[in-house]
Amino acid sequence: MSSQFKVELRTVRMPLAGEFRTSRGRESVREMLLVRWVTDHAEGWAECAADADPVYFPERLESARRLIAEVLLPLVAKNPEVDAAGAHGAMKAVPGNPLAKAALESAILDSELRAHDMSMKSYLGGSRDKISVGVSVGIAESLAALIREVEVYVTEGYPRVKLKIAPGWDVDPVRAVRKEFGDDLLLQVDANQAYTTADMNTLRRLDAYDLLLLEQPLTAEDLSGHARLARNLRTPICLDESITSCASAATAIQMGAAQIINIKPARVGGYLEARAIHDLCLAQGIPVWCGGVLETAIGRAANLQLASLPGFTLPSDISATKRYYVKDIGQEFDIELGTINVPEGPGTGAVLDLDYLESVTVDQEWVL
Template identity: 55%
Template structure:
């Protein structure tokens, strides 16, 4: 495969409602899309999940654009045997920048599989035509607002509720949701690294609520404190920000820092590395689930393909398009009985519609090649 043309599109989509976590508040989603055309006229699409600022991760959107332009595309276009499978090795001399690499790999996979007439789901090894999905509920201004939001999501049919928490907004909101909706609701919490080692005793109080898991309470590099919590709490500990590769997953599991892994393709460098994490966790009997980064329909489609693999036994944070956007850049994904259909068409199985892309477009950058 030879890359003939690349366009980098920045899009901005207003969110249905502000989304607050311990990291900050988002009112819109700005995303970087990679449109890659091959020499035989096939177009592939990728999405970079880096945010506008380096708060969730060290990467950020304008930096990812620069890395793709200046460093990743030149090494890929120079290789006469370019393929999606070889891309990670070709990009290896560029240290880090996994979200940028994941976006390029996704576009290569999409183009390669479209040409072959194979879906990403089939290529990865999917075993389901639809997957159960959960919803992530941000930090609210009041318990009443939280209960109203959760009631709406349960009424829509979501298979699992995840509450964002932080110091000062944890035990009380979790208790309110449990008391209102009962023990049958699959409930988990996500701290996004908001706690420190002094909070171990406090976090153990979450055991009272029968949670599916507690996600990433401590700093990404603090496996020791995660392991200490895991040894002292009945609630399973799940890692997110700490896992940036299959090697990280092996290390965390060996140290007892978690018993569940949240797999985000952008965070780990792409869908092929995400599949490797799935494979090793499945072999070890460790559940995995697919996290979300407020993706457009492009990233949502690819995440659904990943979540259809056999080891993804917990509902992911993929959610219907309407959970976040009034209007997406693709046809919307619609919740059906708490599940979303996995795209079955070639490649990621979906592409931007012209009107949706035009409505969200901020800038387009045609990258000179060669």
């Protein structure tokens, strides 16, 4: 492997500000893999979205770690002057594993841009300095608890609220929130693949509540089912888990399965593929927004850079730091008038708190 760079793989474990519940499980502690790419000119950081167990994504944290160290790094290191675009192309030789690929590519990109004193926003072609954001609200223990939680976020200034839904927790919570907060609140729902086409009547009842979108109601593979829903519901269908690449986005659009797309950089293999999906959707007139996976300051900063592109016309899931972490490993991001500022500076703009990072590190290794 080239001596011009070295790579650190670090596992951190961070408590969340509160338990987060979706149709696929509960989470109160976030364990994640960080990738640090160090050259003679700069260093870059990225985080891998893989969980310790394959609950939401098929990749596991430990398998992603080993794949980066034993397969992806030797592959990209064949070019001693490797850059993010070169790594993106080289890693296509390995099937699947977008989370591991995204983490390595993003660390390389951050380092590369910092070496050139260029922001990711400029590199990707973004222009906004402030990003309109929303907040994602998990499945609550009761309707009263849900109303109390949403009230906190509305008071904090979030212009858009996303409710997690599942069979048995769908129409009633949507009705309750709409009644309590009125028609001015931008409201959308996310099913995380919890329904089937047999639930058409239930999902159609959501049309009465003027939702921005219904996100991923069916399984990721069921594009024909999503197309059928799109023909039978007034609420726009947004795809998330179904979108794993620019090719999958093109197929979904062609089939009429997606009227809106949630771009998750980790799921699609990194920010270069995310930009390609954005460009495709912009050309096709499909609105996009940036999804989140409980990112630390590292991923939050990068997602803000991505969301500055012109096609991101809907509020993105890039909430303020305190929504998920009491303390983060980098700078805090605050919401102001419904927006969060894109961080300034080169690369992603993330500024790490190295002392706190050390305190939440549970494992690390240098791969030279």
